[in-house]
Amino acid sequence: MGIINFFVNLLKDPRTAIASWIAMGVAPTLGFIFLIVFVETGVVFFPFLPGDSLLFAAGFFAAPDAKTGVSALPLFALLPVVWCAPIIGDQCNYWIGHFFGRRIIESGKVKAMTPERIAKTEAMIDKWGPLAVFLGRFFPFIRTFMPFISGISGMRWSRFTPFSVLGGLCWSTLFTLLGYFFGGIPAVQKHFELVIIAILVLSLIPTIVGLLKAKFGKKAPATEA
Template identity: 85%
Template structure:
């Protein structure tokens, strides 16, 4: 139950979660950030973790305070952590998919891995090849499934890795620096929960559109129904 409460609190308000960690010290805070980003990326069972909003909130705490000029998290320590976590996570997830992927899918234990999401991920790989690994990094759920499906599909490791590294570096840097430069704006601070919600909605919009299109295309048209 405590783990569920922790996850709900993290999803609802990552800024408060990070503020709580900071009271324990910089090293534990960086450790928690690394763990969450790694798990979201590297463990196919946890695609719902808030990678985008967590990075934004972490970047906010790395910015110098307006009055003291001191930051709660040093940016020079935060950036290497958020760079390494998705890269290592992708490698872990790729290996899981390569050796255990079909067994995991057949078990049905990953409820978030719906046929529509698998199909969308596979379609991206078919269309873009290894470039899909880079593009998939910016889509929630897809970024968790992409290395997993890449491993299942037999994409060679040497083709997968460069795009995985580039995607992880670009994604983590982008959202961290967005929080660093814009998190301290008064309007953002006063409406931080709304900003996080907006980030989540914007991030999830492509997924919702893809699911809607997949569902619409699976429905028979009126003309087909009439002909039958």
């Protein structure tokens, strides 16, 4: 139950979760942030972890305090951590898919990996090629499945890796700096939980729209005259 409560609290309020980690020290906090981002990206069983909102909240704590000018997390230490976590995670997930992907899908143990989500990920790869690896980084669930499906599909590692690295760097930098520059705005601080929910909703919209299109957008077969 402890691990379940940990994930529930993290999903509900990543700012409070990070604040509790900071009480243990900067190094453990950076370790937890690395672990969460890595697991969301690198372990196909955990696509529900809040990567976007966690990075935003981490960026908020890296901003200097308005009164003291001191930050709870040093940005120069935070950025390398959030850069490395998705890059290493993608590599891990790619090779999991490459060696064990078919067996994992056939086992049905990854409930979040529905046929619709797999189809959407494969459609992105078919349409965009390795560029889909970069684009998929910005979509929850898809960013977890993209390296996994890339490994299954036989995409060469040499084609996958540059787009994976670029996507990981852009995504982690974007959300961390959004929190760094905008997290200290009084209106954002007052409604921080709503901001986190808004980030989650906005990041999920493309995935939801894609799933709805996959489910309801298929044209009915033409009937013969």
